[in-house]
Amino acid sequence: xxxxxxxxxxxxxxxxxxxxxxxxxxxxxxxxxxxxxxxxxxxxxxxxxxxxxxxxxxxxxxxxxxxxxxxxxxxxxxxxxxxxxxxxxxxxxxxxxxxxxxxxxxxxxxxxxxxxxxxxxxxxxxxxxxxxxxxxxxxxxxxxxxxxxxxxxxxxxxxxxxxxxxxxxxxxxxxxxxxxxxxxxxxxxxxxxxxxxxxxxxxxxxxxxxxxxxxxxxxxxxxxxxxxxxxxxxxxxxxxxxxxxxxxxxxxxxxxxxxxxxxxxxxxxxxxxxxxxxxxxxxxxxxxxxxxxxxxxxxxxxxxxxxxxxxxxxxxxxxxxxxxxxxxx
Amino acid sequence: xxxxxxxxxxxxxxxxxxxxxxxxxxxxxxxxxxxxxxxxxxxxxxxxxxxxxxxxxxxxxxxxxxxxxxxxxxxxxxxxxxxxxxxxxxxxxxxxxxxxxxxxxxxxxxxxxxxxxxxxxxxxxxxxxxxxxxxxxxxxxxxxxxxxxxxxxxxxxxxxxxxxxxxxxxxxxxxxxxxxxxxxxxxxxxxxxxxxxxxxxxxxxxxxxxxxxxxxxxxxxxxxxxxxxxxxxxxxxxxxxxxxxxxxxxxxxxxxxxxxxxxxxxxxxxxxxxxxxxxx
Numbered sequence: 149x150x151x152x153x154x155x156x157x158x159x160x161x162x163x164x165x166x167x168x169x170x171x172x173x174x175x176x177x178x179x180x181x182x183x184x185x186x187x188x189x190x191x192x193x194x195x196x197x198x199x200x201x202x203x204x205x206x207x208x209x210x211x212x213x214x215x216x217x218x219x220x221x222x223x224x225x226x227x228x229x230x231x232x233x234x235x236x237x238x239x240x241x242x243x244x245x246x247x248x249x250x251x252x253x254x255x256x257x258x259x260x261x262x263x264x265x266x267x268x269x270x271x272x273x274x275x276x277x278x279x280x281x282x283x284x285x286x287x288x289x290x291x292x293x294x295x296x297x298x299x300x301x302x303x304x305x306x307x308x309x310x311x312x313x314x315x316x317x318x319x320x321x322x323x324x325x326x327x328x329x330x331x332x333x334x335x336x337x338x339x340x341x342x343x344x345x346x347x348x349x350x351x352x353x354x355x356x357x358x359x360x361x362x363x364x365x366x367x368x369x370x371x372x373x374x375x376x377x378x379x380x381x382x383x384x385x386x387x388x389x390x391x392x393x394x395x396x397x398x399x400x401x402x403x404x405x406x407x408x409x410x411x412x413x414x415x416x417x418x419x420x421x422x423x424x425x426x427x428x429x430x431x432x433x434x435x436x437x438x439x440x441x442x443x444x445x446x447x448x449x450x451x452x453x454x455x456x457x458x459x460x461x462x463x464x465x466x467x468x469x470x471x472x473x474x475x476x477x
Numbered sequence: 478x479x480x481x482x483x484x485x486x487x488x489x490x491x492x493x494x495x496x497x498x499x500x501x502x503x504x505x506x507x508x509x510x511x512x513x514x515x516x517x518x519x520x521x522x523x524x525x526x527x528x529x530x531x532x533x534x535x536x537x538x539x540x541x542x543x544x545x546x547x548x549x550x551x552x553x554x555x556x557x558x559x560x561x562x563x564x565x566x567x568x569x570x571x572x573x574x575x576x577x578x579x580x581x582x583x584x585x586x587x588x589x590x591x592x593x594x595x596x597x598x599x600x601x602x603x604x605x606x607x608x609x610x611x612x613x614x615x616x617x618x619x620x621x622x623x624x625x626x627x628x629x630x631x632x633x634x635x636x637x638x639x640x641x642x643x644x645x646x647x648x649x650x651x652x653x654x655x656x657x658x659x660x661x662x663x664x665x666x667x668x669x670x671x672x673x674x675x676x677x678x679x680x681x682x683x684x685x686x687x688x689x690x691x692x693x694x695x696x697x698x699x700x701x702x703x704x705x706x707x708x709x710x711x712x713x714x715x716x717x718x719x720x721x722x723x724x725x726x727x728x729x730x731x732x733x734x735x736x737x738x739x740x741x742x743x744x745x746x747x748x749x750x751x752x753x754x755x756x757x
Contacts, residue, residue, distance in 0.1 A: 191660035195575030196587070199568045199631060206628040207594050210605035217605060227611075277498070282491040288499050290743045295502060297739050297746065299689025301707040302732045305714060306509045309721050315521045317508060324524070351505065359747070412598030415691040419711055433600045440604050441696060453601045464596040468589065 211457065217450035224444035235447075243451045251427060252435035252452070256411060259342065259431055263349040264406040268399075270350060271357025276391075278358065279365045289362070292355040300352070304419030307348040311335055311420075335421055338428030345417050345429055349410065357402055364398030365391070397470075404467045408460060432456055509732070513537070513725035520722050536726035540717075547727055549702060550709035553619075554688050554731075557705055560623035561687035562680050565630045569679060570672075572631075573638030574664055578647070588639075591632035599692040602628065607696050617699045625693040630683040637682075637749050641675030642668060678749040681742045685735050706731045 218239055220232045243249045278289050295303065310317050313333035322328045334340045368391065376386045414433045417423065423430035423438065430438070432452055440449025512520060513536055514529040541547050576584050606625055607616065615621035645668050653663040669676070694708040704712070710724075710731055717724050739746055 192575045192578040194660075195571040195664065196579070199572030199635065200587070202568050202627070202631065203590070203594065206606075206624055207602070207632075210602055210609060211597070213605040213609060214601060217608065222608070227608075274498070277491075277495070280491055282488040282495060284492055284495065288495050290747050291499060292502055293747055293750070294506065294736065294739060296750070297685055297689075297735055298506070298732055299691075299707055299735060301689065301691050301710050302509075302728045303505065305710060305724060305728050306505045308714065309512065309725065310505060310508060312721075315523075315525075315721075317525055320523070320525050351502070355502070356750070359750070408596045412596075412600075414598065414600055415707075418691075418695075419714070433598050436600050436604065437692075437696075440607075446604070446608060449604050453598075453604050456598050457601050460597050460601075461593065464593050467596075468592075 214450050214457070215454050217447055218454045220447055222446040222450075227444065227446065239447050239451045243448065243455075248427065248430075249435065249452065252430050252432045253455075255342075255427070255429065256431040256433075259346060259349075259413075259417075259429070260407060260410045262342075263346050263353070263410045264403060266346065266350045267353040267357050267406055267410075268403060270354040271402075272361055272399075274354065274358040275361035275365055276387075279362060289359070293359065295352050296356045298352075300415035301419050303348060303352060304416050307344065307351075308335065308420050311344050336425055338425055341421050341425055341428050345420050348420065349413065349416055352416070353406060353410065357406060360402045360405075361395070361398065364395050364402075368394045401467070401471060404463065404470065408463050408467065411463070412456070412460065506732075509725050509728055512721055513729045515722050517720065517722050536722040537730070540720075540723035540726050541730050546701065547706070547709060547730075550704055550706040551730070553698075553703060554705040554707070556619050557622045557626060557690075557694075558684045558687040560619065561626040561630055562684045564623060564627040565634050565683040566676060566680055568627070569631050569634035569638060570669065570676065571664065573635045574642045574668055576635065577639050577642035577645075578650075584639075588636065591635055594632045595629075599629065603692050603696040606693075610697060616697055617703050619703070621697050622693055622703070622705070623687075625697055626687040626690055627683075629690070630686055633686075634679040634683060637679055638672065638675050641672040645671050674745060677742065678745040681738050681746055682749050685738055685746075688734055689731075 219234060219236060221235045221239070222232050226232055274292070278285060311319075311334040313319065313331050313336065316331075316334070318334070319328070319331040323331065332340055334344045372390050372394070373386055376390050381389065412433060413431065414437070417429050417431060417434060418437075421429045423434040433456060436449045436452035436456065438449075439445045439452060511527070511529055514532045514534070515526065516529075516531070516533050516535065519526060519529065576587060602625065606621075610616045610621050615624070649667050649671075650663045653667045654660070658666065688705075689707055690705065691707045691711070694705040695711075698704045698708065701709075701712075706727075710727055713724055713727060
């Protein structure tokens with residue numbers, strides 16, 4: 149995950165409001181001649197054009213190219229010669245028949261599922277805590293986000309070091325506390341490698357989840373709590389009957405977003421385990437990379453990559469649908 | 478009186494708990510720094526030393542300052558991140574301005590595409606770009622890496638910047654036009670100076686993102702001379718073996734610009750990261 153992945157939402161109500169007011173900006177403007185106004189509209193399109201052209205060239209075309217690549221047979225042998233036979237859906241048939249491909253999707257699901265659940269629980273706890281008023285609150289919240297902006301290669305390397313079997317600090321602490329009897333070689337065994345990459349992912353994302361949930365918490369009207377208090381509701385009941393229902397739409401959005409952003413993780417796992425040991429942490433993005441850049445089977449990589457696009461777009465559409473409904477409500 | 482004082486005490490207790498949470502969270506960052514300042518043998522001492530003693534700068538001198546590959550990688554990252562920052566602002570600022578002034582339906586469609594673009598895995602872009610760039614001769618060049626990174630940063634920049642431009646009164650722009658400004662002149666002289674905070678936010682985020690970017694560096698920079706520091710750091714994991722002090726010194730150096738920018742522009746960056754992420 150990189151810092152830029154943070155942004156997400158479609159145009160907010162505030163935006164829409166502002167542009168509406170601006171478009172009908174008073175009778176004085178409207179009277180001043182239609183021609184000049186439409187002329188400047190054209191100018192406004194010209195401002196957008198370079199960016200749109202750039203996106204089309206470096207984003208939409210590559211994505212289209214990716215799908216095209218998946219329908220041809222492009223590998224190390226013919227990559228440079230340019231002779232690329234069209235094979236239709238054959239690459240897909242092969243991928244869907246291979247256990248390695250399905251294994252990578254399953255691994256992605258396990259990794260993404262456990263990461264977002266733990267990030268969510270931890271992020272929620274942090275949000276509830278930092279929602280209280282105390283000195284230094286704002287600064288602390290901001291500092292927590294350092295985990296999120298740190299280059300993922302840096303955090304991956306540090307976690308790798310901390311999880312070392314013989315001299316890592318994690319084992320030293322656990323041994324000292326008597327939680328384990330002998331050092332665990334975290335990244336050497338499949339199960340513990342998965343636990344390791346999930347842990348570091350949760351460390352990176354939970355402060356970000358916290359910030360998103362915090363905004364939700366702060367939008368709950370104080371009056372609801374006052375009313376519940378007058379009715380004699382305990383703190384636990386207030387959480388259960390006021391906070392939880394009010395947070396439901398926000399929570400759902402955050403979970404969906406975390407899914408989208410965690411599902412596409414690459415750096416973190418690549419740096420910590422390279423998908424290993426064996427294929428224990430080979431999520432689909434790593435599988436696609438290995439196919440294309442490890443074995444130079446570009447078409448096979450493109451197949452996995454296309455499946456990733458399909459899943460990501462599907463989730464993104466669900467997200468947009470959800471946020472639209474929420475805005476309407 | 479007594480009541481408010483006890484509340485204050487409660488607040489300070491909460492603050493202490495907050496500091497504890499913070500220390501726990503920042504431990505990996507502290508451990509990186511601490512390890513990088515230890516001697517090679519102290520790294521393995523049992524029980525582990527929390528604070529390095531003696532504090533030595535040897536790892537930084539040997540593995541960063543006197544290591545041409547690391548210096549080269551840092552330079553590469555600097556060039557790539559600065560180029561991405563410039564290109565992102567050059568394309569993103571006019572686009573955000575135009576989108577802020579255009580009709581709503583058009584804007585929604587474009588914004589949706591931009592958001593969608595952000596939700597795709599980077600490898601989905603890296604793989605076709607590698608093939609396309611190979612044919613265009615852009616593999617293993619600064620330009621190729623800057624273009625790829627801008628593709629990631631620009632959608633994000635437009636989404637953050639648009640609300641900034643929306644807050645510029647249309648009357649101001651119209652007045653400038655009446656006074657003889659060209660459309661571009663009005664944008665440059667009136668709108669741009671007014672959205673400076675937005676430009677700083679977007680510039681900082683574009684730089685930070687490109688600085689830490691890994692997948693493009695890994696796939697589009699095929700020679701070691703072109704690799705950014707993120708890829709070089711990963712390469713050293715195997716190369717350095719168990720020289721953890723050296724590795725942590727490189728890691729700390731790679732993190733330094735990001736932490737410095739984050740510390741200096743923290744308010745802008747946190748705002749930018751969450752901009753639009755929540756419904757308001």
